[in-house]
Amino acid sequence: MGEASLPPLRIGSHQAPVIPDVLQEHLEEVAFLSIQRRKLLFSPELPLHRFLPHDGRIAAHWDALVLGGEASVQIALEKLEEFDPWEVYAAARVWLELGTPKTEEITQRLEAVEDDLLPAWREALSRMTGDRLAELLPPEGLADSATKVQSVLAYAWGWRGILPEDLAASFAFSSDPRVRRSTARALGWGAMPAHASKLLPALLTDPEPDVNRAALWSQALLDPGSAAAIARTHLAAEAPSPFSIRILGLLGTSPDVEFLADLVGADEVGLASVRAMGDLGSPAAVDLLIDLLTDENEELAGAAREAIEMILGSVPVPSEEGEDPALEEAEEPSPEQVKAVWAEMAPSYGRADRWLRGQPSTWEGPKDQEPMEVIWRSGLFAVRQETPWLRNEVPDGFFAAGPDFEAVPGE
DSSP: OOGGGSOOEEETTEEEOOOHHHHHHHHHHHHHHHHHHHHHTTOSSOBHHHHHHHHHHHHHHHHHHHHHTHHHHHHHHHHTTOSOHHHHHHHHHHHHHHSOOOHHHHHHHHHHSOGGGHHHHHHHHHHSOHHHHHHHSOGGGOTTSOHHHHHHHHHHHHHTTOOOHHHHHHHHTOSSHHHHHHHHHHGGGSSOHHHHHHHHHHHHTOSSHHHHHHHHHHHHHHOHHHHHHHHHHHHTSSSOOHHHHHHHHHHOOTTHHHHHHTTTTOTTTHHHHHHHHHHHTOGGGHHHHHHHTTOSOHHHHHHHHHHHHHHHOSOOOOOOTTOOGGGSOOOOOOHHHHHHHHHHHGGGGGGOSOEETTEESSOOSOGGGOBHHHHHHHHTTSOOTTOGGGGGOOOTTGGGTSOOOSOOTTO
């Protein structure tokens, strides 16, 4: 797009030419920083007071796009055709919030968008304010939209707490699993707990994994104990779900180590069970995990090492007498070394049932140093007044029930 084709920037009574590359860079930075934000939300090191300035960085680039006005909107409209979901997310937000789209224009775009970009639109609509969302896409006027549109709107309306109960009930029994999945996800965000208790049982038994996993997580947000109990029943099934195993790791108790240990040798869920032991944080799992460090399955052994670190933190490599540990290159301790270190550490781990990276899962350090990871995990059991919004978020690849380093919008 040429500079001359963009409307000039107005600052008060003055006009200034627009530099397209600069506005495009601001838009791309919103996308890139939003990916970083996803990672920082669950950081094991970053406390809340150091996370919040990152949102300030995003806001600064957003302010520049606001200043760009119609020129920013025109650049965003071109970016809507990109393949990168985070750039589509940023472009959609600019168009929706800074432009003047009509309701029909938005729904037409949603109907035309490829399925793999629907998450980007879910992210864009849910990050708008509830007032702007209701203004552009009022629930009362869009109940009969195409199901692809409904799948995006159910998610966004649910995120903003404006999904009407009658629509939630209708969407929960939609013929389109995408709509049922978004509804199942939305029910956990707390806007209609009584209604959620009526709708979730059907969604929990939905034949589509995307739907029943979202429903189980919503159940976890509303009632962690019952979700853990449901996960235990799933583990007793002929083909236990890796996602149910993940839920038990996050929400279970120390005796659940036995459930998980019985599944370690299973082909489909062995890795999930080992990772869940790390999430469970029980010292009772450490001996078993150490034994797995020498397993011939390298992937299983690697998962065991990561699970040990989730419970104990980094296990130091004992230095030889006379060596300066600070000068030694970092290396992974051998299974024998881990076993020796654990033999010394084990007595001190009796004072808590659940640990996370060498600290009791109930944070005991300075309040302003509590990491985001700890805040999120503790907030699953009880809403934390300073960060209620964090419960809506999930780590990358969460519903796939495995480690995934690709940031996905609109999960």
